[in-house]
Amino acid sequence: MTKLNTAQRDLLTRAAATEDGTIDAADVAKPTATALIRRGMLISIPQAEGxxxxxxTGTGRDAIGVLENETATPEPATEPAAAPPAPRGxxxxxxxxxxxxxxxxxxxxxxxxxWQAHSVRGAxxxxxxKDRGLTVTSDITPAGRVYRIIEGAGA
Structure with missing residues (x-):
């Protein structure tokens, strides 16, 4: 079990309770946020304005015992498994x-x-x-570099 102080646990709980899993950094004590970012429990996402x-992150959710999505009933073995639903936000x-x-x-x-380009790449x-274990590939096309998730592949 990960040891968290009260402020860290409260911060992670507030973030997990939001629809998109994010909160404003301005509403948080900087030392608390910095400690959680260093431990891989939060990611800072700069905004164009504000x-x-x-x-x-998944690590942060695990630390407070909160699952991101409820588990679905497994499909019968004869049908291919559907891709898990993407989280909202x-x-x-x-x-x-x-x-x-x-x-x-x-x-x-x-x-x-x-978001700005560096924030998209960070996400x-x-x-x-890292957090969801999805495999993302990229190809260079005439439109530029195109990113895709490869279903069924491990990270």
Whole structure:
């Protein structure tokens, strides 16, 4: 079990209670947020305008004993398993766009989320690859680099 002080537990609980798993960094004591970011329980997501947002990671959810999604009833063995539903919020939107066979460019993901390019790349490597264990690939096309999630592959 991960040891958390009261402020850290409260912060993670507040983030987990929001629809998209984020809270304003301006509403948080900096030492508390910094400690959780260093431990991989939060990710700082800079915003184009306004304060950064803090996104709770899978590690942070595990530390407070909160599951991201309820587990679905398993499908019968004769039918292929459906892809798990994407979480709601901006990360969920990014995952949906990446699951599309056409994939998505960084620019399209920036428009969909309102994030800057470095924040989109951080979400791809942190919240999507590391925390959710999804495999993201990229190909260079005439439209630019296109990112996709490969279903059924491990990270």
């Amino acid at each position: 304060p950064s947002r803090l996104l709770i 901006k990360i969920g939107s990014v995952i949906e766009m990446l699951r599309d066979p056409a994939g998505a460019t960084i620019e399209a993901l920036m428009r969909a989320t309102g 791809l490597s942190g919240a999507i690859k």
